[in-house]
Amino acid sequence: xxxxxxxxxxxxxxxxxxxxxxxxxxxxxxxxxxxxxxxxxxxxxxxxxxxxxxxxxxxxxxxxxxxxxxxxxxxxxxxxxxxxxxxxxxxxxxxxxxxxxxxxxxxxxxxxxxxxxxxxxxxxxxxxxxxxxxxxxxxxxxxxxxxxxxxxxxxxxxxxxxxxxxxxxxxxxxxxxxxxxxxxxxxxxxxxxxxxxxxxxxxxxxxxxxxxxxxxxxxxxxxxxxxxxxxxxxxxxxxxxxxxxxxxxxxxxxxxxxxxxxxxxxxxxxxxxxxxxxxxxxxxxxxxxxxxxxxxxxxxxxxxxxxxxxxxxxxxxxxxxxxxxxxxxxxxxxxxxxxxxxxxxxxxxxxxxxxxxxxxxxxxxxxxxxxxxxxxxxxxxxxxxxxxxxxxxxxxxxxxxxxxxxxxxxxxxxxxxxxxxxxxxxxxxxxxxxxxxxxxxxxxxxxxxxxxxxxxxxxxx
Numbered sequence: 360x361x362x363x364x365x366x367x368x369x370x371x372x373x374x375x376x377x378x379x380x381x382x383x384x385x386x387x388x389x390x391x392x393x394x395x396x397x398x399x400x401x402x403x404x405x406x407x408x409x410x411x412x413x414x415x416x417x418x419x420x421x422x423x424x425x426x427x428x429x430x431x432x433x434x435x436x437x438x439x440x441x442x443x444x445x446x447x448x449x450x451x452x453x454x455x456x457x458x459x460x461x462x463x464x465x466x467x468x469x470x471x472x473x474x475x476x477x478x479x480x481x482x483x484x485x486x487x488x489x490x491x492x493x494x495x496x497x498x499x500x501x502x503x504x505x506x507x508x509x510x511x512x513x514x515x516x517x518x519x520x521x522x523x524x525x526x527x528x529x530x531x532x533x534x535x536x537x538x539x540x541x542x543x544x545x546x547x548x549x550x551x552x553x554x555x556x557x558x559x560x561x562x563x564x565x566x567x568x569x570x571x572x573x574x575x576x577x578x579x580x581x582x583x584x585x586x587x588x589x590x591x592x593x594x595x596x597x598x599x600x601x602x603x604x605x606x607x608x609x610x611x612x613x614x615x616x617x618x619x620x621x622x623x624x625x626x627x628x629x630x631x632x633x634x635x636x637x638x639x640x641x642x643x644x645x646x647x648x649x650x651x652x653x654x655x656x657x658x659x660x661x662x663x664x665x666x667x668x669x670x671x672x673x674x675x676x677x678x679x680x681x682x683x684x685x686x687x688x689x690x691x692x693x694x695x696x697x698x699x700x701x702x703x704x705x706x707x708x709x710x711x712x713x714x715x716x717x718x719x720x721x722x723x724x725x726x727x728x729x730x731x732x733x734x735x736x737x738x739x740x741x742x743x744x745x746x747x748x749x750x751x752x753x754x755x756x757x758x759x760x761x762x763x764x765x766x767x768x769x770x771x772x773x774x775x776x777x778x779x780x781x782x783x784x785x786x787x788x789x790x791x792x793x794x795x796x797x798x799x800x801x802x803x804x805x806x807x808x809x810x811x812x813x814x815x816x817x818x819x820x
Contacts, residue, residue, distance in 0.1 A: 405430060408459050411696050418697045429694050433459050434505070437693055440526040441465040442515060442542060444491035446673045447532030447563055449481045450682030455530070456499055456506050458690055464526070466511040466518070467492040472634055478675040515542055516807075523558070524549055528689050530561040532682070536590050537760050537808050539564075540727075543583035545810035547575065547728040559692045563685040567672045568709040570681035573702060573719070574688050577728050580702040581719045584727035588755045608650060608657040612666040615645040633668035642667060680706055726757070726813050733801055733814040738791075740819045744776045745787040751804060759806040766802040766817075768795040776802070791817065 412429040439460050441451050444467035455463055471479075471486045471494060481498045482491070496510035511518070515538060523529070529546055533539045539562065546560045560575040562583060571589075575582050600606070601614040620631060625641050632638050643663040650658045664670065684704060691699040704716040724734045738747065744764065751759045764776040774794050777783050786794075796802065798819045805812045 405459060408433075412694060416697070420695050420698065423695050429696070430459060433693060434461050436462075437528070438462045438464070438526045439689060440523070440529045441532065442529065443467055443532035443534070444479075444481075444495045445469070445475070445532065445534060446478045446675065446678040447534075447565055447682055448491075449479045449495060450678050451530055451532050451563070451685060452481070452495055452499055452508065454682055454686035455689065456503050456508065458686060460689075461505050461507050463507070464509045464511060465492050465496055466513065466515060467495075468512065468514045470634065478673055478678065516810075520545070520549065526558060528559050528561065528692055530563070530685050530689055532563055532685070534564075536758070539583055540587070540758070540808035541810055543575070544727040544808070547577040547582045548730075548811070561685050561688050561692070563681045565673065565677045565681050568674055568677055568707060570677050570706040572681055572684045572688065572700070572704045572706075574692070574700050575702070576692075576699075578721070581721040582725065582728040585722040585725045586703070586719050587758055590758075605649065605653050605655065608646075608655055608662060609666050611646040611649040611653070611655060611658060612642065612663050614649055615642045616667055619645055631667060633664065639664050639667060677706070677708065680708070722756075726809070730814075733816040735816045735818050737818050737820050741790050741792070742819075743788060743790050744794075747791070747802070748777060748787065751806075758808070759804070760808050762804045762806045764802055764804055766791065766794055766796045767800055769797050769800075770795075773803070 408430055409427065412433075413425045413427055415423075415425050437460060439455055439462070441448055441455065441463060442465075444452070444465050448465065448467065452463065452465055467490075469491050471482050471489055471491055473484070473487050475491075476482055476484065476487075479491075481495045486494045490510065490512040492510035492512045496508040499508045500506050523545060529542075531539060531542060533542070543560070543562075546558055549558055550556070557577040560577075560582075562573045562575065564571050573583070573586075574580060601610055601617065605611050605614060616631060620642070626638065631642075639660065643658070643660050646663060647658050650656070684700075684706075688700055691697045700716060701718050703719045704714060707713045721729065723729060724732060726734065736747075736750070738750075747764065748762060751757055751762045751764075761779055763778045765773050766776050767773055775781065775783055775786075776791075776794060777786050791800075796817055798817070800817050802815050802817060803812050804815060
């Protein structure tokens with residue numbers, strides 16, 4: 360019987376791969392039959408996977424055809440991208456390779472700090488200061504026979520669209536909402552075939568004893584942007600509090616980081632490096648002096664580094680659980696061997712163990728995955744550019760970081776309202792009417808959290 364793969368998203372992926380490689384064969388098994396063939400060696404190394412992929416199960420899609428061809432395709436043809444090589448990324452890389460995914464790329468811009476070694480188990484003391492991606496790839500390639508892990512030590516924004524199009528699944532273990540939003544906005548808009556098929560995207564995140572996993576299959580499921588309000592906005596302290604009435608140790612540290620560093624320039628024009636002991640020590644000492652002035656206790660070197668680097672406490676066991684769930688979803692998406700999660704899972708082991716999975720809904724006019732019409736923003740008739748800017752940054756369902764704003768006037772001419780690196784600060788005080796932005800007019804916003812510009816429709820109330 361001709362070997363067919365028609366199990367949902369996984370079927371589309373494997374069919375595409377096997378057609379490209381000319382690898383379709385006669386691998387379909389009858390119900391109950393177990394193929395003893397090992398497509399790569401005579402050992403029993405992959406028996407655990409073959410039991411899943413070569414046997415029928417009540418948990419699979421009805422179109423799933425057990426076959427040894429699945430393991431061959433998974434090992435030889437499928438390419439997976441792991442984004443992030445930290446605590447979650449190390450677990451993801453280990454799990455995927457041991458599941459049989461040999462062709463894995465991993466991308467991360469960070470270098471290894473000594474504090475990483477307690478949970479990021481692919482690194483050793485000699486690796487401190489080196490690239491996380493390169494060290495993780497080298498460790499796995501040496502440890503696991505047949506592994507072909509390729510490292511990329513750079514920002515995710517440094518790679519072009521063609522780089523991301525070559526992967527069949529993307530799995531994310533980032534610790535930054537900004538980077539996660541950017542990657543989401545790119546992946547959900549990429550067309551990888553003539554049928555407008557999208558790349559499946561599995562996103563995992565942890566914070567202390569809490570974690571979550573989501574499976575994104577555009578357009579069937581919501582993307583990260585659809586449920587952005589699930590993520591707490593980053594804590595920012597009012598500048599007046601930092602300068603005049605600090606009450607917390609964090610206020611003193613932020614005062615030194617944001618104000619004193621620029622004023623005194625202790626290391627010249629060098630920006631703050633959270634991994635530089637000299638920089639952290641200087642901020643720590645100055646923060647202690649300010650804390651003493653206001654009789655505030657609790658300034659420590661560890662807290663100082665945590666505030667400067669915005670460090671979120673990490674727990675190894677949480678990373679392991681979330682990475683296991685993400686890896687399992689990748690396997691299900693690629694092979695169709697079981698029904699994939701629909702579509703968001705919460706995990707909490709702070710007091711006992713609690714998990715809950717539910718089907719989150721897509722948001723109409725989502726800025727990332729539903730861009731048919733520009734989203735409406737309602738403002739007063741005299742709204743200023745500054746007020747529009749503040750709304751884009753502070754709104755819970757937008758959460759931009761540093762938006763650059765352009766707008767079309769009555770004649771359809773695109774005007775610069777505000778750009779961070781261009782001398783347009785004076786425009787912040789002006790109203791949209793000063794730029795002749797009409798009611799129902801459109802503004803274009805570029806921001807580091809989006810891979811492409813976002814359009815908004817302005818409506819005056």
